[in-house]
Amino acid sequence: MGRSPCCEKEHTNKGAWTKEEDERLVAYIRAHGEGCWRSLPKAAGLLRCGKSCRLRWINYLRPDLKRGNFTADEDDLIIKLHSLLGNKWSLIAARLPGRTDNEIKNYWNTHIRRKLLGRGIDPVTHRPVNAAAATISFHPQPPPTTKEEQLILSKPPKCPDLNLDLCISPPSCQEEDDDYEAKPAMIVRAPELQRRRGGLCFGCSLGLQKECKCSGGGAGAGAGNNFLGLRAGMLDFRSLPMK
DNA sequence: AATCTCAGCAACCGCCCCAAG
DNA sequence: GCTTGGGGCGGTTGCTGAGAT
Numbered sequence: 001m002g003r004s005p006c007c008e009k010e011h012t013n014k015g016a017w018t019k020e021e022d023e024r025l026v027a028y029i030r031a032h033g034e035g036c037w038r039s040l041p042k043a044a045g046l047l048r049c050g051k052s053c054r055l056r057w058i059n060y061l062r063p064d065l066k067r068g069n070f071t072a073d074e075d076d077l078i079i080k081l082h083s084l085l086g087n088k089w090s091l092i093a094a095r096l097p098g099r100t101d102n103e104i105k106n107y108w109n110t111h112i113r114r115k116l117l118g119r120g121i122d123p124v125t126h127r128p129v130n131a132a133a134a135t136i137s138f139h140p141q142p143p144p145t146t147k148e149e150q151l152i153l154s155k156p157p158k159c160p161d162l163n164l165d166l167c168i169s170p171p172s173c174q175e176e177d178d179d180y181e182a183k184p185a186m187i188v189r190a191p192e193l194q195r196r197r198g199g200l201c202f203g204c205s206l207g208l209q210k211e212c213k214c215s216g217g218g219a220g221a222g223a224g225n226n227f228l229g230l231r232a233g234m235l236d237f238r239s240l241p242m243k
Numbered sequence: 244a245a246t247c248t249c250a251g252c253a254a255c256c257g258c259c260c261c262a263a264g
Numbered sequence: 265g266c267t268t269g270g271g272g273c274g275g276t277t278g279c280t281g282a283g284a285t
Contacts, residue, residue, distance in 0.1 A: 014255075015253095016253075016279080017253090035271095037271070038269080038270060038271090049255090050271090052254075054272085055253090059253075059254085087275085089273075090272075090273060090274085102252085102253080103252085106251070107251095107252095109251095110250065110251055110252080
């Protein structure tokens, strides 16, 4: 007895979406907003699984999607975020406005992975392939036995160089906020800090904006504008050949 | 011109997480 | 504390079109 399926498979369409289905979905979401994906297909008159509707909307129909090729800056950012986060595509996508996790995942698997491999860099560890091989130990540690050992090993190793908080604003500004630690990351910090600091826009925070009216003043304008080392040229993969 | 191969990408599947009851 | 339902995520599949043979 497993859980009930998310939809009646025998009464749902599968495969590519038709133009009419797209129009129905867009019209419904425009009228009623997102949410309750399970009941949406029936309400919208679609013979689709709710999950399928959600995926279609998020990955293809959303009006704020940025279609087209990835820029070199986006390439850089994806590589750096992947080196920090691994295959957390949704987290990576959250840092790339207009891009979806699926799009980034596909782009990684088809372009960036090969690009890194071509340069002898392991796309999983982000280390040179030879170095990654050299880290394989033939004398593995015994498994943790005590609860204390298990607790320690269950936590990620602390690395002072990596700020996994991934706040959009420049990391060096963190001390300026008295209640910084009290705010949940990713939900409150980015927009709120932008507002409080006089509006450093997302693009400037990433060093992507060439000309911008926000207080960031364009790429590399602020002394603290060094998100993930972009300004310093750290981990600069732009020179890598494609394919 | 026909066939084959492969890269790119949209979509599906199954699992996990979390909130509500 | 347990169960259930819904949403979300990452991995994988399979279709399509472009280039090669």
